[in-house]
Amino acid sequence: MLDILPTTFIFTIINLITLFLILRFLFFKPVGDFLEKRRQKIHDDLNNARREREEAARLLDEHRAMLAQAKAEAARVVEAALAKAEEHREELIAKANAEAAAILERAKAEIRQEQAKAVEQLRTQIASLSVAAAEKLLARSITAADQDKIFEQVLEELDSAYEKYSS
Amino acid sequence: MISNVEAILEGPRTEFTIFGLPITESVVNTWLVMAVLIILALIFRRNLQVYPDKRQNVVEAIVEAVSGLVNTTMGQKNKGFMPYIGTLFFLLLFSNLLGIFGLRPPTADFSVTIAYGIVTFFCIHYFAIKAKGWSYIKGMGEPFIFLLPMNLIGEVAKPFSLGMRLYGNLLGGSVIMAMISGAVALFVPAVASIYFDLFSGILQSFIFVMLTMVFITLAKDDDE
Numbered sequence: 348m349l350d351i352l353p354t355t356f357i358f359t360i361i362n363l364i365t366l367f368l369i370l371r372f373l374f375f376k377p378v379g380d381f382l383e384k385r386r387q388k389i390h391d392d393l394n395n396a397r398r399e400r401e402e403a404a405r406l407l408d409e410h411r412a413m414l415a416q417a418k419a420e421a422a423r424v425v426e427a428a429l430a431k432a433e434e435h436r437e438e439l440i441a442k443a444n445a446e447a448a449a450i451l452e453r454a455k456a457e458i459r460q461e462q463a464k465a466v467e468q469l470r471t472q473i474a475s476l477s478v479a480a481a482e483k484l485l486a487r488s489i490t491a492a493d494q495d496k497i498f499e500q501v502l503e504e505l506d507s508a509y510e511k512y513s514s
Numbered sequence: 515m516i517s518n519v520e521a522i523l524e525g526p527r528t529e530f531t532i533f534g535l536p537i538t539e540s541v542v543n544t545w546l547v548m549a550v551l552i553i554l555a556l557i558f559r560r561n562l563q564v565y566p567d568k569r570q571n572v573v574e575a576i577v578e579a580v581s582g583l584v585n586t587t588m589g590q591k592n593k594g595f596m597p598y599i600g601t602l603f604f605l606l607l608f609s610n611l612l613g614i615f616g617l618r619p620p621t622a623d624f625s626v627t628i629a630y631g632i633v634t635f636f637c638i639h640y641f642a643i644k645a646k647g648w649s650y651i652k653g654m655g656e657p658f659i660f661l662l663p664m665n666l667i668g669e670v671a672k673p674f675s676l677g678m679r680l681y682g683n684l685l686g687g688s689v690i691m692a693m694i695s696g697a698v699a700l701f702v703p704a705v706a707s708i709y710f711d712l713f714s715g716i717l718q719s720f721i722f723v724m725l726t727m728v729f730i731t732l733a734k735d736d737d738e
Contacts, residue, residue, distance in 0.1 A: 349678075352625040355526075358541045359620075359629035366548050367601040374555035375597035378577050381562045388564070 470505055477501040519692045522685070526623050540623040547608040547620070587727045589735065595727070598637075602630070603723045606680070610715030613688055614707060621718075622684040624677065631673030631680075634726045638672070642733035650733070672729060676722060683718045687711060 478497055482489055489497070526539035558573040566574060580600040585593055609626075612619045620626045642650045654669075655662045687710040695703045 349624050351628055352536070352538065354535045355538050355540050355623060355625035356629045356632075358537070359544065359626045360633055362541070362544050362548060363602070363605065363630065363633055366551065366605055367598055369548075369552055370555055370601045370604075371597040373552065374559050375577070375600055377559055378562065378573060379581070379596070382574065382577060385564055 466509065470502060470509075473505055474498050474501045518696060519689055522618070522622070522688050522692055526618060526620075538623070538625075539618050540620040540626050543612055543617055544605075544609065544620045544626070546617075547605060547612065550608060551604055583723075584727065587724065588731045592731060592735070595730065599723055599727060602726065603719055606630070606719035606722055607716060610684060610719055611711065613684075613691065613711045613715070619684050619688065619715075621680050622688050624681045627681040627684075628673065628677035630722070631675075631677035634676060634729065635669075635673040637726070638729045638733045639669070641730055645734045676725060680718055680722055683714055687714050 478489070478494055478501075481497055528536040528538050529542050530537055558569065558576075562570060562573075577600075580603065581593060581596045584596040584599050588595055606621060609619055609621045613622075646653070654665045691703065691707060691710050694706050
């Protein structure tokens with residue numbers, strides 16, 4: 348029963364090796380390669396997903412930081428603009444005040460000048476009228492010397508009256 | 515019915531001869547098993563997709579189970595043995611289960627099982643010498659040189675123990691099944707068959723493959 352039949356022995360070894368080569372070629376290699384490829388793909392996909400999630404988190408942080416920075420910047424700009432506007436306003440007010448004062452001053456000066464001119468004009472006119480009236484009254488012409496004398500006199504009286512009036 | 519037992523004990527029939535070489539039932543039945551395995555392989559490996567259907571789930575479960583077994587027993591670096599171990603396992607499994615279909619299991623023939631044992635024997639020493647070189651051969655004379663004969667006997671015993679265990683279990687199972695069938699024809703053989711054909715068949719193929727893996731790994735990777 349334990350004798351070995353050489354043909355069966357040899358054929359069994361040949362069968363085993365043949366089946367091994369056939370199954371390796373037909374089944375184990377392709378299926379193993381396929382499973383390995385899929386494992387690799389899943390591994391890669393998971394890795395990619397993790398990398399992308401990290402990237403997204405990083406971007407989110409970055410954007411948050413940028414937003415905060417932009418807000419701070421905006422606040423700073425608004426504050427600066429307000430300060431500048433305030434400064435500008437005060438400057439304008441000061442300038443307007445100064446201008447108004449200057450205009451007022453000029454107007455006063457002009458008024459004074461006009462007044463002086465009017466007084467002067469009035470003075471000479473009154474003097475000439477007085478001379479003309481004296482001539483009429485006396486019914487003769489007055490000499491140049493008398494004329495000057497009357498002129499002087501009228502003017503003096505006028506001046507004293509004016510001074511009394513204006514003081 | 516006794517003649518059935520006797521037929522089993524007589525050994526495999528010679529089916530025909532080629533150039534005067536007798537081709538026995540064992541070889542013919544092995545060819546049948548090979549044909550079945552090749553057809554199954556062709557059916558199962560067709561049209562593999564990233565999202566598996568039911569058929570592909572079965573294929574993946576089988577392949578993952580075999581590579582898981584090889585990886586845990588032989589280690590990650592020996593996963594290249596997986597196709598051979600898978601082939602050996604399914605060849606032995608289907609051979610052992612042939613008894614269920616009323617055919618003579620090829621593995622109930624010592625000429626067959628010793629051949630598998632011898633292949634394992636050559637695998638053990640080929641890969642060990644390939645991995646360790648001269649130090650593996652020198653290792654036979656360790657720890658003391660006078661233990662060399664012991665070690666050699668131990669190595670030669672491995673294929674015989676493998677072959678005889680498989681042969682004895684399968685022949686014994688077949689004989690017992692024939693006897694039970696002869697004694698009680700109804701129901702009892704079906705229940706007994708679950709153990710003697712199915713369970714024993716699966717267990718013996720598993721043991722053979724497991725020992726093959728352990729022997730190869732021990733000889734190849736064990737630190738000197």
